[in-house]
Amino acid sequence: MLKQIEGSHGVAEAVALCRPEVICAYPITPQTHIVEDLGALVKSGKIENCEYINVESEFAALSVGIGSSAAGARTYTATASQGMLFMAEAVYNASGLGLPIVMTVGNRSIGAPINIWNDQSDSMSMRDAGWIQLFVEDNQQAVDMHIQAFKIAEALSLPVMVCMDGFILTHAIEGIDVPDQKQVDKFLPPFVPRQVLDPEDPVSIGAMVGPEAFTEVRYIAHKKQKEALDLIPQINEDFKQIFGRDSGGLISTTNTEDADTVVVTLGSVIGTIEEAIDEQDEKIGALTIRSFRPFPLEQIRSALKDAKRVVVFEKCFAVGIGGIVANNVRMAMSGTNIPVYEVIAGLGGRPITRKSLHKLFKDAVKDNLEDVTFMDLNKDVVDRELEREHKLIQAGSVAENILRDGGVVNAAKTT
Amino acid sequence: MFQVRIHGRGGQGVVSAAEILSVAAFIEGKHSQAVPSFGSERMGAPVVAFCRIDDKPIKLREPILEPDALIVQDPTLFNAIDVFAGLSKNGYLLINSKRSIGELGIADAIHLPDDKVRLVPATEIALKHIKRPLPNAVLLGALAATTGVIKIDSVIEAIASKFPGKVGELNIQAAEAAYKLIKQNNQEELTC
Numbered sequence A: 001m002l003k004q005i006e007g008s009h010g011v012a013e014a015v016a017l018c019r020p021e022v023i024c025a026y027p028i029t030p031q032t033h034i035v036e037d038l039g040a041l042v043k044s045g046k047i048e049n050c051e052y053i054n055v056e057s058e059f060a061a062l063s064v065g066i067g068s069s070a071a072g073a074r075t076y077t078a079t080a081s082q083g084m085l086f087m088a089e090a091v092y093n094a095s096g097l098g099l100p101i102v103m104t105v106g107n108r109s110i111g112a113p114i115n116i117w118n119d120q121s122d123s124m125s126m127r128d129a130g131w132i133q134l135f136v137e138d139n140q141q142a143v144d145m146h147i148q149a150f151k152i153a154e155a156l157s158l159p160v161m162v163c164m165d166g167f168i169l170t171h172a173i174e175g176i177d178v179p180d181q182k183q184v185d186k187f188l189p190p191f192v193p194r195q196v197l198d199p200e201d202p203v204s205i206g207a208m209v210g211p212e213a214f215t216e217v218r219y220i221a222h223k224k225q226k227e228a229l230d231l232i233p234q235i236n237e238d239f240k241q242i243f244g245r246d247s248g249g250l251i252s253t254t255n256t257e258d259a260d261t262v263v264v265t266l267g268s269v270i271g272t273i274e275e276a277i278d279e280q281d282e283k284i285g286a287l288t289i290r291s292f293r294p295f296p297l298e299q300i301r302s303a304l305k306d307a308k309r310v311v312v313f314e315k316c317f318a319v320g321i322g323g324i325v326a327n328n329v330r331m332a333m334s335g336t337n338i339p340v341y342e343v344i345a346g347l348g349g350r351p352i353t354r355k356s357l358h359k360l361f362k363d364a365v366k367d368n369l370e371d372v373t374f375m376d377l378n379k380d381v382v383d384r385e386l387e388r389e390h391k392l393i394q395a396g397s398v399a400e401n402i403l404r405d406g407g408v409v410n411a412a413k414t415t
Numbered sequence B: 001m002f003q004v005r006i007h008g009r010g011g012q013g014v015v016s017a018a019e020i021l022s023v024a025a026f027i028e029g030k031h032s033q034a035v036p037s038f039g040s041e042r043m044g045a046p047v048v049a050f051c052r053i054d055d056k057p058i059k060l061r062e063p064i065l066e067p068d069a070l071i072v073q074d075p076t077l078f079n080a081i082d083v084f085a086g087l088s089k090n091g092y093l094l095i096n097s098k099r100s101i102g103e104l105g106i107a108d109a110i111h112l113p114d115d116k117v118r119l120v121p122a123t124e125i126a127l128k129h130i131k132r133p134l135p136n137a138v139l140l141g142a143l144a145a146t147t148g149v150i151k152i153d154s155v156i157e158a159i160a161s162k163f164p165g166k167v168g169e170l171n172i173q174a175a176e177a178a179y180k181l182i183k184q185n186n187q188e189e190l191t192c
Helices: A007-017 A032-043 A058-070 A081-086 A088-096 A121-125 A139-156 A181-187 A214-243 A269-278 A297-304 A324-332 A354-365 A379-391 A398-405 B014-027 B075-079 B122-129 B136-147 B152-162 B166-183
Strands: A002-006 A022-025 A051-054 A075-079 A102-107 A132-135 A160-165 A173-177 A251-254 A261-265 A284-289 A291-293 A309-314 A340-344 A372-374 B002-009 B031-036 B046-054 B069-072 B092-096 B117-120
Touching: A002 A007, A002 B014, A007 A032, A007 A102, A007 A139, A007 A160, A007 A173, A022 A032, A022 A058, A032 A051, A032 A075, A058 A075, A058 A081, A058 A088, A075 A081, A081 A088, A081 A121, A088 A214, A102 A121, A102 A139, A132 A139, A132 A214, A139 A160, A139 A173, A139 A181, A139 A214, A173 B014, A181 A214, A214 A291, A251 A297, A261 A269, A261 A297, A261 A324, A261 A354, A269 A284, A269 A354, A284 A297, A297 A324, A309 A324, A309 A354, A324 A340, A379 A398, B002 B014, B002 B075, B002 B136, B014 B031, B014 B046, B014 B136, B014 B152, B069 B075, B069 B136, B092 B136, B117 B136, B117 B166, B122 B136, B122 B166, B136 B152, B136 B166, B152 B166
Parallel strands: A022 A051, A022 A075, A075 A102, A102 A160, A132 A160, A261 A284, A261 A309, A309 A340, A340 A372, B002 B069, B069 B092, B092 B117
Antiparallel strands: A002 A173, A132 A291, A173 B031, A251 A284, B002 B046, B031 B046
């Protein structure tokens, strides 16, 4: 049924339709509305046979999730930002133990400096933790990918993160076609766990593995992720048959065939990028990566092979080297001699506007970009702060200095 | 596409106003997108929310930089932030105030024809009907009357769906009151 609802509410309804048996969560902006709505759905009895567990931290949220999933319950949680960091050890454990938990990440920056707004640093901090990571473009995909996520997770016995841009999607109210229960039941059968902790038939999981077997266990984790490269498109096909919508797959492309320049990105920014592309005359195409882990090297290479240049837009970066997504894309493009430029944009919630995109496209089509560009960076502010640091040993904190430079008068004064 | 930017302060229902407007457009079979400005909202702090309405799906996710209509729920914001930034030359401006443009000291900042600017004593109308100083529904009624971008019946239906029961009924009364005052061009009531 088509509804005009908040993205978070849509996700809560989608998770409810998947008949979760345990939901344990700790609220953190910007995912709070999702777990609040799920709490209300459990309390009102709209989700049957489900236990909603309030916990004291994110570490507990995912640890309880590990326990309930190992006991054979379909398990869901959600997090963001520092919450993801706080549960980091459990994040690795969930995948290492092969537990098909589904977790929403309402993508948000990581401090310090503390910042509640959107970028994708949180998901990226756990990109190598062994979870499948699916990034969505809009709230329809957010709903659809949660339903697919349970199926993918349980087919592989691996946990899945559905990554949606915080605020931009979680707090956006737009039209969402929420599937009905019959359709979801047809698509997603009851959970049959690969391993079960049962007091009647005791087993242990999580045993110590020494040097004699650790490499083999880790190799299988890698191989299973690679298997997901076949499984994710298959499950999307199954989804399409039942729901009549193409919402998943590994990547999606717009006009990449005859484009000279292809913009590669993740998440919701593709909407604004496509609008900006439509407003200009250069042959620019776009590629959105839905599955960041596993990373679809072959599909990306094949989609980009005729481009003259590739511009990777990402809301995150690895301090000390540059773009994270761009580095992965370069790996896909190795040996092709097609230049891959990286653009870091939208950090800590800075809006990505068509105006800035047009300027960037103009430079890109002339190969007039640096290897790494920080879009809309205020160089004057940066230069002034660097000069202060150069002049004064006790120059104070960079964050507070830059706030004061920008006129935020109550930031702490420097000595 | 028609873009509305709503300015107000935390507690005035700015975010709810954008949501209700988007639901009203949805009721009319249009595509719409409502998004709050992203901050740690608290009572009294400046808050912005956006609503886009279109006949085709809306892909754009940037903040509304060039609104076709601007709703200002709190006139004390003029001293705090540049609420008029990017307002289209053909845009509409609705301000919650019983004072005039001159009295508000914003005459130099506004470059719009007179028929596109409306001052509505929304707080007073809300106090009369809702008994609380919540100007959001009143200004949506005023938006329907001034711009025609949305029907008053859709606004009423959207308010009822967001706030079922008594609260919704009172807000609907308030929105309808503003709608009628503007449609009848009742200057006496509009200036209180």
